Amino acid sequence: MTGLNPEMNNTRPQIWAVGGGKGGVGKTVITANTAISLAQQGKRCVALDLDLGGANLHTILGVPDPDRSLTDFLNRKISTLAEAMVPTPYPNLHFISGSNALLEMANPKFSQKEKLIRHITSLDVDYVLLDLGSGSSFNTLDFFLSADEGVLVVLPEPTSVENAYHFIKAAFYRKLKKATKRSGVAEAIDKAMEEKVSRGIQSPRTLINSVLQINPEAGHALEEEARSFKPNIIVNQARRHDDHELGTDIVQACQDYFGINIRSIGHIDEDDSLKEAVRLRRAVVDAFPASSFASAIHTIVKNLLQARSDQQ
Amino acid sequence: MSQDTLVNDYKLLDLDDNATVEEAERAYHKMKALYAEGSLATYSLITTDQRDEMLDSIERAFMRIAREIKSQSSTPESPVTPDNAASPDPLKPGESIGAYLKNRRENLGMTLRDVAAQTKIRSTYLDHIENERLSELPAPVYLRGFVLEFARVLGLPDPESFTAGYLELIDEEDM
Numbered sequence: 001m002t003g004l005n006p007e008m009n010n011t012r013p014q015i016w017a018v019g020g021g022k023g024g025v026g027k028t029v030i031t032a033n034t035a036i037s038l039a040q041q042g043k044r045c046v047a048l049d050l051d052l053g054g055a056n057l058h059t060i061l062g063v064p065d066p067d068r069s070l071t072d073f074l075n076r077k078i079s080t081l082a083e084a085m086v087p088t089p090y091p092n093l094h095f096i097s098g099s100n101a102l103l104e105m106a107n108p109k110f111s112q113k114e115k116l117i118r119h120i121t122s123l124d125v126d127y128v129l130l131d132l133g134s135g136s137s138f139n140t141l142d143f144f145l146s147a148d149e150g151v152l153v154v155l156p157e158p159t160s161v162e163n164a165y166h167f168i169k170a171a172f173y174r175k176l177k178k179a180t181k182r183s184g185v186a187e188a189i190d191k192a193m194e195e196k197v198s199r200g201i202q203s204p205r206t207l208i209n210s211v212l213q214i215n216p217e218a219g220h221a222l223e224e225e226a227r228s229f230k231p232n233i234i235v236n237q238a239r240r241h242d243d244h245e246l247g248t249d250i251v252q253a254c255q256d257y258f259g260i261n262i263r264s265i266g267h268i269d270e271d272d273s274l275k276e277a278v279r280l281r282r283a284v285v286d287a288f289p290a291s292s293f294a295s296a297i298h299t300i301v302k303n304l305l306q307a308r309s310d311q312q
Numbered sequence: 313m314s315q316d317t318l319v320n321d322y323k324l325l326d327l328d329d330n331a332t333v334e335e336a337e338r339a340y341h342k343m344k345a346l347y348a349e350g351s352l353a354t355y356s357l358i359t360t361d362q363r364d365e366m367l368d369s370i371e372r373a374f375m376r377i378a379r380e381i382k383s384q385s386s387t388p389e390s391p392v393t394p395d396n397a398a399s400p401d402p403l404k405p406g407e408s409i410g411a412y413l414k415n416r417r418e419n420l421g422m423t424l425r426d427v428a429a430q431t432k433i434r435s436t437y438l439d440h441i442e443n444e445r446l447s448e449l450p451a452p453v454y455l456r457g458f459v460l461e462f463a464r465v466l467g468l469p470d471p472e473s474f475t476a477g478y479l480e481l482i483d484e485e486d487m
Contacts, residue, residue: 162356242352242432249346249353252326256366257357 012121013046015128016304017147022163023134025153026236027051029274031131032060033285033297039092040285041301043126046085049098050143051133061088061095062281069097073119074112081119090286094125113139117146136170145175149304150231151265154250156243164233164250172204172229172260179225180218189222205259229260232307234300235267243267265303268296318380321373333381340374345430348461409478410444416466417442431461438462446482455479 018031028051035047048070049057058066066086072078085094120128130147132140144150150171154164180189189211208226212219235247247264254260273291277284285294322329325339347354347366354363403412417427424442428435437458440448449455459478463471 156352158352158355161352165357246353249351252343252346253354253357256324257362 013123013125013128014149014308015120015130015147016149016151017130017132017144018151018153019132019140019144020134020151020153020160020164020167022155022160025134025155025160026268027134027153028057028060028131029284030151030153030234030236030268030297030300031129032057033283033294034301035061035093035127035129036090036283036285037297037301038127038129039090042092044092044124045127045129046094046096046123046125047088047129047131048096048120049131050140051098051131057131058095058097059281060278060283061090061093062283063088063095063097066095066097070116074116081116082123085123090283113142117143120146136167138174141171141174144171144231145178149307151304152231152233152262153236154233154246155237156235156239156246161246161250165254168231168254168258168260168262169204171231172226172258173207175229176204176207176222176225179221189218203257203259205257208259226260230263230307232263232265232304234265238267238269263303263307265307266296266300268293268300318376321376324369324373325377327377331377331381333378336374336377336381340370341426341430343370344465345432348431348464350432350457403474403477408444409481410442413462413466414442416468420466422466427462427465430465431458433458433461441478444481449482452479452482455482 016034018027018034020027031047035045039045047057047061051057058064063086068078068084068086070081070084073081073084078084081096084096086097087093088095120130130143132143134140152164152167154160176189189207204226208219208222211222233247233250235243238244238246244267247267251262251264254262269292271284271291271293273284273288274293277287280287284291285297288294322331325336325343327336327339331339344367345351347358347363347370349363358366403409417424424435424438427433427438431438437450441455441459441462450458456475456479459475460471463474468474
């Protein structure tokens with residue numbers, strides 16, 4: 001790095017959220033290894049498990065069943081989220097277990113979610129990594145949207161790609177909906193959405209165009225929102241050379257059909273060292289630093305850091 | 313052609329105003345592959361109608377851009393560009409259908425690898441198709457798609473009936 005530390009300009013931590021429609025695409029492994037890669041560079045990090053269905057980030061990080069979790073924070077057993085942080089075997093990296101908390105939080109009150117996000121942003125660390133659950137529930141979308149960098153993991157298979165598009169669209173609409181709270185845009189969106197459904201059009205770009213016709217001011221506000229929506233995409237478990245181009249292909253297709261700019265930040269080839277590392281209960285970047293998986297993770301981290309400094 | 317359309321054409325293929333023919337060709341092939349039937353990135357994104365419409369727009373955009381670049385360049389005979397090349401001669405009676413594909417491909421200055429990259433079909437299969445090595449070809453259900461893509465990439469005027477013609481070859485062999 002060239003001394004461009006985003007956290008130097010900013011007292012609050014940078015939040016990176018890792019999600020991606022489908023389960024089993026490697027979100028947790030990527031979150032854990034990304035966090036370790038950052039920690040290895042001397043950044044103080046916290047990995048937070050927000051996976052509702054299968055919370056197993058602690059296993060990948062080699063943390064025994066933690067005695068404190070998000071539940072304690074939400075139940076007010078502890079007053080700050082920072083108290084739920086437990087150390088990991090990796091220097092600079094802490095962990096917050098979400099295990100049971102999110103089952104109870106399946107439909108958390110808006111205020112609870114806001115409080116959690118507020119506490120996340122006030123943690124005294126440089127980076128917070130969120131391991132999101134699969135699916136496109138409002139919870140997942142809200143945490144994804146609250147992050148400074150949202151990362152989508154996709155596999156080179158039709159169902160996963162389909163889910164990724166679904167997720168991108170859902171997150172985008174959610175973002176627009178939230179933005180409309182402060183202006184009179186909501187009506188225009190609802191009206192355009194109604195027309196959209198009846199005409200069977202399914203693209204954010206056409207939505208914005210219809211809103212522009214109904215209410216130009218609202219339309220411009222939406223265009224502004226669209227510009228600030230820049231999720232990142234990673235292709236995991238690439239097997240063939242073609243798979244390496246899937247990321248940039250999706251970027252192009254999103255631009256053409258959604259009018260949304262996403263960013264392709266890397267691909268990870270299938271790598272046996274992954275299974276080996278899980279068996280050893282160690283993270284790949286730590287156990288097999290020379291593996292293709294580890295170098296892919298470092299590249300992804302580099303690209304995400306670069307993305308931040310480009311924006312500043 | 314109105315400037316407006318041309319601006320959109322360049323935008324569609326993501327090209328700079330001063331793009332060369334080669335750059336335009338590359339962008340064109342890339343977009344065709346991205347929106348080809350069965351493309352992983354767009355398979356679940358758009359309907360068949362949208363896909364056809366997109367491929368059509370790409371085709372027309374490229375033709376207009378190629379014409380524009382040619383008219384600007386001083387050399388009257390610019391290199392041949394795939395779909396700007398003279399439309400292919402029809403298949404002559406008695407001409408081998410595989411050799412016809414091969415001729416057309418070579419006239420376009422494309423290698424088997426170029427076609428493989430665009431169609432995502434392995435070049436060994438393309439080679440078998442060109443040489444009509446019937447015993448090496450995949451089952452007709454796959455072969456149909458392979459030949460169709462091949463014919464499309466070569467810009468044959470009626471890929472469907474061409475493919476039907478190719479498949480007849482196999483039926484004859486079976487009899």
